Amino acid sequence: AQSVTQLDSQVPVFEEAPVELRCNYSSSVSVYLFWYVQYPNQGLQLLLKYLSGSTLVESINGFEAEFNKSQTSFHLRKPSVHISDTAEYFCAVSETGGSYIPTFGRGTSLIVHP
């Protein structure tokens, strides 16, 4: 069975500063990896995903994540955050060849201060 660890429950940062949200996973088979964003009282929106190919994946709003198989990590980064990036971010993993149902981490609350 797979599991996901998000090491930071909360990450405060000032506007225009860079940020990294950490995610590590555990699985005995190959995986697909996802980052979702959740704004207050809303559902989850897919931010980006790694399925295969290039280990660096990007979203349309400036976030990127890199799949590192040796370190079993999929950290999310943004070089310059905006106030509007304040939200809860969830890392998720899905095992290949299985049910594909994702397992979510506990979430990291990104708080961007002006």
Place this chain on the structure above:
Amino acid sequence: GAVVSQHPSRVICKSGTSVKIECRSLDFQATTMFWYRQFPKKSLMLMATSNEGSKATYEQGVEKDKFLINHASLTLSTLTVTSAHPEDSSFYICSARDRGPLGYTFGSGTRLTVV
């Protein structure tokens, strides 16, 4: 893009009553839908997998008699919280598969408060 509509967004009910939450896929057919529960500052806990035309598959520890799931059509799944109690208060989110096994679209969630 794929859209999943969840209704209501908020509901307050009295202890002992039942509440129904609807999850609809608006522009695609979803043979499989998922129901999650989210506690404050916690991750999403998968409650059950809802399959169109058949019984739902519940995760370990989820009371199927308390959380009734019906997936009567390819675009609608419902979750009924029966005889609700304050400890059932939570944020419930549905999800549906679209565009293959890895395409999940989430509803906007339902905040249930039982008083």
